[in-house]
Amino acid sequence: MKLVVEIVDAHDLMPKDGKGSASPFVEVDFQNQLSKTKTIPKNLNPVWNQKLLFDLDETKNRHHQSIEVSVYNERRPIPGRNFLGRTRIPCSNVVKKGDEVYQTFQLEKKWFFSTVKGEIGLKIYTSLESKAPPLPSPSQPPPSNIPPETSASSSSLPTITHIAENTGRDCRTLAALPRAEILHTSEAITEQPGKKISAISETSGGFPAKEPKNSNKEPTKIRADTTQHVHKHQVLQKTSQSVEKLPNGAPYTMHAANPSAHSSDLDDFNLKDTDPQLGERWPSGGAYGGRGWMNGERYASTYDLVEQVxxxxxxxxxxxxxxxxxxxxxxxxxxxxxxxxxxxxxxxxxxxxxxxxxxxxxxxxxxxxxxxxxxxxxxxxxxxxxxxxxxxxxxxxxxxxxxxxxxxxxxxxxxxxxxxxxxxxxxxxxxxxxxxxQADEAFPDAWHSDAASVYGEGVLNIRSKVYVSPKLWYLRVNVIEAQDVVPSDRSRLPEVFVKVQVGNQVLRTKIHPTRTANPLWNEDLVFVVAEPFEEQLFLTVEDRLTPLKDDVLGKISVPLNIFEKRLDHRPVHSRWFNLEKYGFGVLEADRRKELKFSSRIHLRVCLEGGYHVMDESTMYISDQRPTARQLWKQPVGILEVGILGAQGLLPMKMKDGRGSTDAYCVAKYGQKWVRTRTIVDTFNPKWNEQYTWEVYDPCTVITLGVFDNCHLGGGEKPTAANAARDLRIGKVRIRLSTLEAYRTYTHSYPLLVLHPLGVKKMGELQLAVRFTTLSLANMIYVYGHPLLPKMHYLHPFTVNQVDNLRYQAMNIVAVRLGRAEPPLRKEVVEYMLDVDSHTWSMRRSKANFFRIMSLVSGLFSMSHWFGDICQWRNPITSVLVHILFLILIWYPELILPTLFLYMFLIGIWNYRFRPRHPPHMDTKLSWAEAVHPDELDEEFDTFPTSKSHDIVRMRYDRLRGVAGRIQTVVGDIATQGERFQSLLSWRDPRATSLFIVFCLCAAVVLYVTPFRVVALVAGLYYLRHPRFRSKLPSVPSNFFKRLPARTDSLL
Missing domain, CATH: 2.60.40.150 (C2 domain)
Incomplete structure (x- = not known):
């Protein structure tokens, strides 16, 4: 395997020769391998277009490797060189050949007093191609710019430095000295090729490191009880069921006999502590409690969050x-x-x-x-x-x-x-x-005795699998202009617009305001596409004849893989395309004339790699990385989830005259989806499967859902009108920032589903969750970093564009995952991605309103307390407040230190009462316990509404659309207020720790600094010139937006 670093060009370099210019060359250092380009004389914007090849060891972890690119000025006639700048690129962002794109890197200083400016353009990728190195010549002297010790040591190496004088030739590198390094499996976090997921394995000493074939797919199973335990919610749900008349295999719909009695027992909806025997008798090390470090790497067991079977x-x-x-x-x-x-x-x-x-x-x-x-x-x-x-x-x-x-x-x-x-x-x-x-590699594909009743293609539908979401891109089509547009009726000028279609997505420009044969639009149309690019860009230029009739004047069809990929906001070259004639009027003579005369359209098309393509709700986002792998940062932690089992599930369908449930669990975080194996015909399934994810941002949410498998017979056609659908049993969301590092959480989460008759508990899901941080410095840095890639702030999309693109991304993900074997079906993907999270609901509006009222209640209490002070209802308190007021009047410099010190003390005091459990679905907060039946009927109504009267339907839909936007605004206001509360509540332990430390530091700094100076600096900073402002949000704003809110507990 070869690492290819293509040095393209550099811009705006620092002059170093005393005459306002420089003679730059580039030197690249990778794992003790040095290589350099040729020197470009007297040029501050040099162009090299030169490739440097390095040996890449695939057995080493790329997260700990980097490429150092340095730019120097070659001094003449006296030999020597001047430093012009350098940049370091982590190897974790290197892509394979074919996916490389041109990137620009800002040159950095080597020393504090260095004077550096400019940027360098590179292409970095890996290649399997290997060329024979040139034979060494005995008479060839070592290069003058390499130190003598390097030249002397290189003479004993099998290859020597070869500097290409031609821009089309590759450069050979100095071979690195061999190293006898034996990596222990517990010291490496290996990345599986093509899946962007990581598996952590542990083996006993003395065995060589070996990458497991299905390390993230190994399902587990624990002892199944022969006695079916009946839970309280099962009894309440079963009292009103009549199952005798349901046909075999029909969906089994539950109805609550007494919703008020069911909702009165609040303990049934709460999170419960569990004490499973995690890591019991595992030979590879067992449980370690989340702590264990050797040589800077984590020492972990692959199955220490599940029980051995x-x-x-x-x-x-x-x-x-x-x-x-x-x-x-x-x-x-x-x-x-x-x-x-x-x-x-x-x-x-x-x-x-x-x-x-x-x-x-x-x-x-x-x-x-x-x-x-x-x-x-x-x-x-x-x-x-x-x-x-x-x-x-x-x-x-x-x-x-x-x-x-x-x-x-x-x-x-x-x-x-x-x-x-x-x-x-x-x-x-x-x-x-x-x-x-269950740690055996034969377990995932084995025939299991507890699934003996499953036959045919149904056997494939019960196995555990790991899925990877398709790589999504934003396709930006900038329609600039058209020339020589000829209408079908030559006696009139056309009213031209452009319609662009990619797959099922269709967008169109505005109609040109004036009738002309050379229209100008300059409009951007954005689509969502997925790799591999199967669709084509189909564009038509049309003439608006009547409001109901359009005439196609020309068309083009272009494959997507020819368009340029860009990572930032640099301009992309535009292209002219000849329009093909459309319809029955296209004759052979017309085709011959196309080479001489043709209508043309001017386009600027590119694939945006600097954005994150959102396919899930922004409130429950699980991944914030941009599309281009070159822009990814290093992971800051590891998330491990042990899916132990479920308890007390309700019957979901009829089988052999009785209720039955064939449950499986789906977990989604980032691009990785996991699906446990289906446990057949049991209300208390035990999975005991453990999965691992790399965490790039702790302010993300993992979603787990439980479903009933309705495809065990095999042979179903998902496109048929009567095709069976996997029924939803419940869903759990866990925000990673609310978890303490290195702690293993073992809880039983209630599975709650909202039905037209009210909220219903479908069972409980038992999980073991552990979040491990890899670097505290990187974790703290992330809290001040923008939530989304910078392109979302430099060139943001409109609100309507974001909603439409998210809907299209969800459809693409559902279609691609539905092609897998076994397929992850559309109803499962839509439920996990919250496809209906933006629909109108009176219940959600009430919940958001009362969240705001809960926040405002603190201000009302403070106002009431201040009113008591003014009324002298407590004389001692009133006297103390007056004394404090006089002190602050005489010493105004104590106001801010006292305030921050007070918040610091509150944060320290609240540490004793910090939340000990992860957040879960809260029926009271969701306003699901006392909801009116008519409001639930409205919430479950179709969109558009199924009401019979046309006028009522029109008004009802319009009201729901307006109310949905109001609901979103109210929810955002509530979220901002709750984030203020979470500053000192220890809901996010890292954020609270940072904030109270900041409060303490601010109290000390403001105490020793004169107040007038502080006020002057604050005023000048607030009134600073726009040149000193940035479009990116500030660090306090980024920190505040990462704070958790109670949105995770909403149904």
């Missing part, structure tokens, strides 16, 4: 020399694995004497009811019973135990026995049997 694994590899049938002279073999009452069978092969299956069967140790494992080989018959070919019997007491990081157990050949076990028969089978855990 033992399984009996049977791997059927192949068979040979099987006997043939006397009738067909061949056989259709398959294997049946029997353990007590459980039977699993492989697929059968037609007329094959030496079949290969390579299938794995997993039997839970807690459900083993026999001491003997039997493996039968049979011949499938079309009519009658299948023929018996032989068997192999194993005593479970003799089965070996294997746990990672042990190597996989090698399969062996076994001679088949007859039915009675008295002698051998013809044929052999290769298989392996061992006892393992």
């Amino acid at each position: 033992s399984y009996l694994y049977v791997r059927i590899v192949k068979a040979k020399d099987l006997p043939s049938s006397s009738i067909t002279a061949s056989c259709d073999p398959y294997v049946e694995v029997k353990l007590g009452n459980y039977k699993g069978r492989t697929r059968h092969f037609e007329k094959k004497m030496n079949p290969e299956w390579n299938q794995v069967f997993a039997f839970s140790k807690d459900r083993i009811q026999s001491s003997v494992l039997e493996v039968f080989v049979k011949d499938k018959e079309m009519v009658g019973r299948d023929d018996y070919l032989g068997r192999v019997v194993f005593d479970l007491n003799e089965v070996p135990t294997r746990v990672p990081p042990d190597s996989p157990l090698a399969p062996q050949w076994y001679r088949l026995e007859d039915r009675r076990g008295e002698g051998k028969v013809r044929g052999e089978i290769m298989l392996a049997v061992w006892m393992g855990t």
Whole structure:
């Protein structure tokens, strides 16, 4: 693997030769490998277009590697060089060949007193291409600009420095000295290729580091109870159910018998502490409580947030020399694995004497009811019973135990026995049997005994999977002008507009205000596209004949992969495109004339990589990184979530005349989606699956949802009108900034769903969550950084554009994830992304209003207290307030120190009462307990409304649209106020710690600084010139916007 650093150009360099110019060259240092470009004489804006190649070690963690690019001035005639500037680029942002884009980097100082200005343009990427280095010449002297010790040491290396004098030639680098470094698995956080997700693994010492194949996909399972526990909310929900008349497989809709009684028990809706045995008996280290550091790297176990479950694994590899049938002279073999009452069978092969299956069967140790494992080989018959070919019997007491990081157990050949076990028969089978855990790499794709009733394609729909959202881009189409537009009616000038379509997205420009054949628009149209680019940009120039009729004058169709990708606001080159004629009037003669004369359109099209494409609500955003990987920062933490199981789920459908639930859990954070395996026919499923995410910003939210799998039979067509839909059971949201670092949270979250008859508890979800910070300095830096990439502030979108682009992004994500196998279905994606979060709801409006009233109540209390002071209802308090007032009058410099010191003391005092649990869905805050049925009917009404009368429908829809905007504004006001409260409430421990430390520092600084100086500085700063202002928000504004609010607890 090669690292390619293409030095393109530099701009506005500092003159160093005493004559207002410089002779610059670039030197690149990567992992002790040095390489330089040629020197451009007397040029402050040089252009090199030169590639430098370096050896890249893929086994090392890129987060700890960087590329240092330095610009020097070559002194002549006296040999030497002057420093012009440098920049460091982290290797974690390096992309593969084909995804590279031109980037400009501001040159930085090397020393405090250095004088540096200008910027350098680079392209950095990795390539698999490798060219043979030039043979060293014995007479070739070392370069003059390399120190003698470097030149002397380089003579013993296999390659030497080769400086290209031609801009089209590549540059060779000095080979780095070999290093004997053995990386322990616990010291590396490896990134899986193509998924942008990380897995943390731990192995015992002495084993080489090995990247697990499915380290983020390994589901787990714990002992299933044979007794179904009945929870209080299940009893309340079941009293009004009538399930006898529902057809088999029909959705099972629950209705509350007594909503007031159900809502009166508030404890049923609260978060509950749990005490699972996390990391019990795990051989790879077990639980460590979130603390453990070796050599600056985290020492963790992959499965320390779940419970260990033992399984009996049977791997059927192949068979040979099987006997043939006397009738067909061949056989259709398959294997049946029997353990007590459980039977699993492989697929059968037609007329094959030496079949290969390579299938794995997993039997839970807690459900083993026999001491003997039997493996039968049979011949499938079309009519009658299948023929018996032989068997192999194993005593479970003799089965070996294997746990990672042990190597996989090698399969062996076994001679088949007859039915009675008295002698051998013809044929052999290769298989392996061992006892393992859910950490075994064979677990995800194994056939499980608890899902024996699932068959066909349904087997694929119950497995755990990891999905990655498609890489989304904003496509900006700037329609500038058109020339020589010819209407179909030559007697009139056209009223021209442009319509642009990308996939299902259609936008159009305004109609040109004047009739002309050379219209000018200069309008921007923005679309959402996803890699790989499958759609094309289809553009038509149309003439408005009547309000209901348009005439197409020309069209073009362009693939998206030809357009330039940009990372900042630099201008993109525009292009002219010839318009093709449209309709039945296009003749061969017209096509021949197109080369001589054609209408043209002027466009400026680019793919925006500096924006973050939002596909989820901004209140619950889980990722804020820009599209271009080159702009990503290093991760600041690791999020680990153990999905233990669920308790007390309600029946969601009818199966065999009784209620049933086939539950699975979906978690979404950033670009990574995870789906646990489906636990069939149980109200208390146990998953015990652990997943890991890299955290780039702690002020984000992870969303987990539980769903009922309605596709276990296989063969469903999702496009059919009557296709089954996975039913939602509930959802949980956790904001990472509310979690204490290194602490493991184990709680049972209520699964609440709002129905037309009221709020309903569908069960509880048991989770183990741990947030680990990698760098405290980076974490503190993030709190002062803008929430979104800088392009959102330098060139922001309008509110209507943001809503429309988010809707289009959600549709693209749903379509792409629906193509996976098994698919993550559209109803699941929409529920996880809160597709209906902006619809009108009287209940949400009331909740936001009372959030504001809760904030204003503090001001009312203060006003009432001050009124009591004025009325002397408490003389002692009134005297103390008067004395304090006189002191502040005589010593005004004590006002601000006293205020900040008072807030510091309040923050310290509130530390004792800080929240100990993560936030959860609050039915009282959501105003879901006493909601009026008519308001719920309005909330669940379709949009547009399903009311019959046309006039009522028109007024009703208009009212809902206006009220929805008011609802959003009211919610934003409430959020800002709640963020003020969270400054000292320890809801976000890092933010509160920073704020109270700031208060203490401010109290000290303002105490020792004269008040007049402070007032002067504050006034001058407030009235500063616009040249000294920035379009980016200030650090206090960024800090304030990152503070948590109670929006996470809203339904």
